[in-house]
Amino acid sequence: MNMNVNVKKLYIILTISLFVFPAFLTEAANYEYLNSVAGRGDTIVIYFKNNKSAIKSAAFGTQPISYFKYKKDYVAVFATSATQAVGKYSVKINFSDGTVFKKILAIKVLSTPKKIALGIPKKLDMTPASLVSNLRTQNAVLNNVFSATSTEIFFNSPFGLPLANNRNLGSLYGEIRQTGNEQIRHMGVDLIAPLGASVYAMNYGIISKVYYDPVYGNSILINHGHGIFTAYFHLNTTIIKQGDKVQKGAKIGTVGKTGYATGPHLHLSVKINGISVNPLKFISAFK
Ligand SMILES: [Zn+2]
Incomplete structure (x- = not known):
């Protein structure tokens, strides 16, 4: 009796996982190294792990982003300047399969120059x-x-x-x-x-x-x-x-x-x- 309940529970968890896990996995394993905050003079490299589709276009606010294949991953590379205006910027990357990566990056003054x-x-x-x-x-x-x-x-x-x-x-x-x-x-x-x-x-x-x-x-x-x-x-x-x-x-x-x-x-x-x-x-x- 007890065992049956557990098996039922397990079955339910597995069923939920089948629906939820694939989406979660794509989101989690898709990219690396983009924090929500960056400073001035920073280099930002986003790695799209195991992504089969190449990047078609990309922008950081109105500034350009370089993108290319580095090792096995597609990467997007951009910079903030020494006088970059603080505020929130959108990072938008379009892939050739039609998918879009979009995130807000806040630029803050993390250290004041001497x-x-x-x-x-x-x-x-x-x-x-x-x-x-x-x-x-x-x-x-x-x-x-x-x-x-x-x-x-x-x-x-x-x-x-x-x-x-x-x-x-x-x-x-x-x-x-x-x-x-x-x-x-x-x-x-x-x-x-x-x-x-x-x-x-x-x-x-x-x-x-x-x-x-x-x-x-x-x-x-x-x-x-x-x-x-x-x-x-x-x-x-x-x-x-x-x-x-x-x-x-x-x-x-x-x-x-x-x-x-x-x-x-x-x-x-x-x-x-x-x-x-x-x-x-x-x-x-x-x-
Ligand atoms: Zn010098």
Whole structure:
């Protein structure tokens, strides 16, 4: 008698599970790594696990999302800027089988950047105003490189650090530097390392530019595909040329103090669809 009741109960649970579980399973296993809150300068990578249908279009508010196949999954990748307006944004991804992924992402100020006073090294022979106008010209050159669209994805494993174990943090991402009457936002991260230390490509990619600039010094820009670029500044030497294909971890140059640098360090910048993100958070975004 007792046993029959249990069997009945079990049967009911199983029947409910048959109807409820498949839907629940698709929802739960469908994607990973999208929290409901993000900060400024964040890299957001959504993994659509075991999804058979490819992404057809995607948008984060009015901003673009890159999407491609990474390892075995379809991923959607987007960025928030250092000055991203706080508020709620819709993330909408359309798949070719007609299904839609929709979620609200709240952008909050999770940390307030430091303000520091920073002079101009004598060797630059610039005033704060000429430094800013120089930066503006150079950033236009850089943005032209970063706007190159490539639907080819050049990497299939997580990004690595550009330096070996001799890494110390100098200036952080988003920091505001007061130089005379000018405020300059630091859009990358400074990694302090000895002069001549090896600098490595953070992932597989194509060298899109190797050049010297009075502010950024000897510079290398790498295109990793789908709007993702890494940039390496103030180098002492560069050992690759434009158009070269590099493997992840390939040596591309050495740490220097060329351009607007008071001592040897690597200034590292990461761009996603033209937006500068926090490079240290970016590194852990790809699993
Ligand atoms: Zn820097």
